[in-house]
Amino acid sequence: MHAIVCIKQVPDTTEVRINPETNTLIREGVASIINPFDTYAIEEGLRLKERFGGKVTVLTMGPPQAREALKEAVAMGADEAILLTDKAFAGSDTWATAYTLSRAIRRLAPFDIILCGKQAIDGDTGQVGPGIARQLQIPQLTYVSRILEIDPESAHIRVERLLEEGREIVDCSLPVLLTVVKDINQPRYPTFMGIRRATRMEIPVWDCQALPEANPEYLGLRGSPTQVVRIFHPPARSGQATLLTGDTPALLAAQLADRLLADKVI
Amino acid sequence: MDFALSEEHQMVQRMVRDFAAREIAPNIKDHDRHQTFDRSILPRMAAQGLLGICLPVRYGGAGMDFISLGLACEELEYVDTAYRVILSVHVGLNGLTLLQWGTEEQKQRYLVPQSLGEKIATYGLTEPSAGSDAVGIQSTARREGDHWVLNGEKMWISLADVADNFLVFAWTDQEKKRARDHTGMSAFIIERSFPGVQTGTIHGKLGVRAGNTGWISMKDVPVPAENMLGREGEGFYIAMSALDNGRYTVAWGATGLIRACLDASVRYARERQAFGVEIGRHELVQQMIANMQLKYDTARLLCLRAGWLKNQGVRNTRETSLAKWHATVSSFECAADAVEVHGAYGYSDEYDVERFLRNSKGAVIYEGSREIQQLIQAQYALGYRKDRPLRCEMPAYDPVVWQQEA
Ligand SMILES: Cc1cc2nc3c(=O)[nH]c(=O)nc-3n(C[C@H](O)[C@H](O)[C@H](O)COP(=O)(O)OP(=O)(O)OC[C@H]3O[C@@H](n4cnc5c(N)ncnc54)[C@H](O)[C@@H]3O)c2cc1C
Numbered sequence: 001m002h003a004i005v006c007i008k009q010v011p012d013t014t015e016v017r018i019n020p021e022t023n024t025l026i027r028e029g030v031a032s033i034i035n036p037f038d039t040y041a042i043e044e045g046l047r048l049k050e051r052f053g054g055k056v057t058v059l060t061m062g063p064p065q066a067r068e069a070l071k072e073a074v075a076m077g078a079d080e081a082i083l084l085t086d087k088a089f090a091g092s093d094t095w096a097t098a099y100t101l102s103r104a105i106r107r108l109a110p111f112d113i114i115l116c117g118k119q120a121i122d123g124d125t126g127q128v129g130p131g132i133a134r135q136l137q138i139p140q141l142t143y144v145s146r147i148l149e150i151d152p153e154s155a156h157i158r159v160e161r162l163l164e165e166g167r168e169i170v171d172c173s174l175p176v177l178l179t180v181v182k183d184i185n186q187p188r189y190p191t192f193m194g195i196r197r198a199t200r201m202e203i204p205v206w207d208c209q210a211l212p213e214a215n216p217e218y219l220g221l222r223g224s225p226t227q228v229v230r231i232f233h234p235p236a237r238s239g240q241a242t243l244l245t246g247d248t249p250a251l252l253a254a255q256l257a258d259r260l261l262a263d264k265v266i
Numbered sequence: 267m268d269f270a271l272s273e274e275h276q277m278v279q280r281m282v283r284d285f286a287a288r289e290i291a292p293n294i295k296d297h298d299r300h301q302t303f304d305r306s307i308l309p310r311m312a313a314q315g316l317l318g319i320c321l322p323v324r325y326g327g328a329g330m331d332f333i334s335l336g337l338a339c340e341e342l343e344y345v346d347t348a349y350r351v352i353l354s355v356h357v358g359l360n361g362l363t364l365l366q367w368g369t370e371e372q373k374q375r376y377l378v379p380q381s382l383g384e385k386i387a388t389y390g391l392t393e394p395s396a397g398s399d400a401v402g403i404q405s406t407a408r409r410e411g412d413h414w415v416l417n418g419e420k421m422w423i424s425l426a427d428v429a430d431n432f433l434v435f436a437w438t439d440q441e442k443k444r445a446r447d448h449t450g451m452s453a454f455i456i457e458r459s460f461p462g463v464q465t466g467t468i469h470g471k472l473g474v475r476a477g478n479t480g481w482i483s484m485k486d487v488p489v490p491a492e493n494m495l496g497r498e499g500e501g502f503y504i505a506m507s508a509l510d511n512g513r514y515t516v517a518w519g520a521t522g523l524i525r526a527c528l529d530a531s532v533r534y535a536r537e538r539q540a541f542g543v544e545i546g547r548h549e550l551v552q553q554m555i556a557n558m559q560l561k562y563d564t565a566r567l568l569c570l571r572a573g574w575l576k577n578q579g580v581r582n583t584r585e586t587s588l589a590k591w592h593a594t595v596s597s598f599e600c601a602a603d604a605v606e607v608h609g610a611y612g613y614s615d616e617y618d619v620e621r622f623l624r625n626s627k628g629a630v631i632y633e634g635s636r637e638i639q640q641l642i643q644a645q646y647a648l649g650y651r652k653d654r655p656l657r658c659e660m661p662a663y664d665p666v667v668w669q670q671e672a
Contacts, residue, residue, distance in 0.1 A: 075277055190281045192315045192328035196669070199274045 001054035003045035009069035037117025075190030086207035091221030098131025133177035282341035297476035312383020326381030336518035343519035347625035348477030350519035359389035390420035405436035426480030451501035462487035473624030520593035527604035561596035579662025591639035
């Protein structure tokens with residue numbers, strides 16, 4: 001089983017503040033962490049390795065300091081790590097990011113599964129995982145909350161997806177790309193052995209030369225169709241809350257139903 | 267000279283910080299309020315390798331160095347003192363002492379399961395009528411064939427009701443006991459399962475309420491001769507050398523407590539408004555914050571120096587004592603100021619700082635009170651006290667040796 005986990009280094013948003021003039025994040029002096037959702041993806045990859053053998057490769061695209069995020073993943077137990085970094089990749093939007101990662105993944109093939117977090121907490125788009133799947137022309141299963149069955153022999157997987165309307169159970173073939181939600185597991189901590197391995201490990205750095213298949217037109221700012229026109233705070237929500245009171249749950253429910261009917265909500 | 271933490275140390279720091287935030291912080295208020303020791307933390311600390319953090323891999327440890335031990339203590343006490351105390355007694359006072367003084371058989375039998383966290387260990391020197399005055403202890407051990415028979419009471423022992431193994435000190439020479447000649451004292455490893463061992467918990471402590479502190483009663487406890495640690499008459503030296511490591515963990519922990527006070531105070535000073543501005547804008551509040559920063563940096567530098575000396579295998583009794591004195595006294599001052607910064611809210615358990623204040627006082631007393639540390643510093647400065655070489659010195663930290671498999 002070869003699991004590839006795509007991770008992103010993000011500013012620790014619990015520490016981040018917004019510059020009120022530019023509406024952008026103040027990143028100076030803020031610690032960087034692995035995107036929290038990606039830690040669940042790493043954990044799931046490690047669990048698959050523990051069940052089936054094989055290896056876990058972590059992949060990130062980012063500035064040179066994103067190496068720290070890879071080391072953290074190695075300290076948790078990942079076997080290999082690749083850092084994609086090049087000035088030519090700078091300014092990538094979600095499309096160009098997915099494109100670049102997918103070209104790197106082709107170099108890492110064969111693989112059985114690609115794991116991503118459901119979204120990154122800085123950009124919050126949730127588009128890169130699905131974009132990679134499209135670029136590689138493999139199926140994607142997003143918002144996965146459990147792997148119910150997986151069999152590398154018959155190349156079959158069954159997962160539970162956590163959707164707004166409920167849970168959905170889906171069967172699919174391998175190789176596949178999963179984006180995972182935080183219900184899927186409890187990520188482990190790095191171990192001392194892992195920390196030693198990580199600090200001694202030379203992490204291979206891939207620049208655009210390392211991706212000869214990649215079309216330079218599709219990389220970085222140049223390859224990014226997205227244009228940020230303006231960043232602004234959404235207007236604060238208005239409206240008011242009403243607290244219903246009543247003696248029994250049944251009475252309360254009846255009151256609520258009446259109100260919803262009167263307001264034509266139901 | 268390099269003041270930066272290595273990448274490895276930074277990763278250790280992050281790991282323990284994360285561990286403490288996820289495993290300890292969510293329930294700490296409850297445990298503190300109800301004076302309950304959360305035993306379930308022990309297997310989790312064990313799984314993480316924390317219970318043998320700086321012990322060699324071949325003795326079941328994680329093979330890290332003394333700075334890693336210190337960083338772990340800082341991060342644990344950042345959340346609560348009780349969890350740092352576990353490392354102080356289990357690793358600092360007991361495990362490292364077995365490493366320094368134990369025979370190979372003792373290390374295999376006791377140190378290996380302790381480092382793995384399969385057995386929990388503590389250290390019993392203090393008695394109901396003797397704390398600072400260690401030579402004033404009353405416990406005795408008399409020889410009977412291939413056994414020693416121990417009698418006595420230990421008091422104020424951390425993890426007394428939790429630990430499986432105890433390192434205790436008792437007089438083996440009654441003449442010397444009467445003469446207060448410390449060369450009549452010896453050290454013993456006793457197990458909870460030995461006949462005549464009883465323990466209990468002390469309730470109603472000012473702080474460290476999420477920790478376990480108690481008493482050990484020894485009534486005619488038969489202890490196999492091979493459970494004497496070191497040689498007959500070496501007990502006092504062993505007890506004091508153990509404190510060189512215990513105090514080190516206490517000092518580091520206190521720096522964590524200072525940082526917790528600083529972080530909480532900075533956060534609150536930016537939120538709370540008074541006289542039309544956030545209180546951080548008032549200079550007298552700034553003075554308290556500045557003082558916390560001063561105490562944090564100075565305490566931490568003293569800890570780092572002590573850790574560096576330990577890694578080098580250089581005797582560090584004076585430097586460790588200085589770090590312990592400065593860090594613990596500072597943590598008490600900073601915690602008091604942190605309550606002040608929080609005003610009335612700081613006086614309630616809605617915020618953490620009242621717990622920090624209650625916790626901080628203990629460390630000013632245990633492992634050598636503030637007064638005892640002052641005496642030590644003065645005696646070194648005046649030339650009244652000199653380090654004499656020990657029969658068993660703690661070796662320098664060598665990653666190759668520490669990380670070598672059995
Ligand atoms: C929470 C907690 C956990 C503890 N855990 C352990 C443990 O695990 N193992 C263990 O063995 N002990 C433990 N102790 C005991 C601790 O080490 C002792 O309390 C400490 O050594 C002080 O001894 P004492 O309480 O008997 O005070 P005393 O020695 O009676 O001191 C009382 C006061 O007199 C002062 N004083 C004493 N002698 C002098 C002097 N020569 N000059 C000036 N002033 C002096 C002291 O500084 C203090 O202010 C713990 C204590 C606490 C509170």
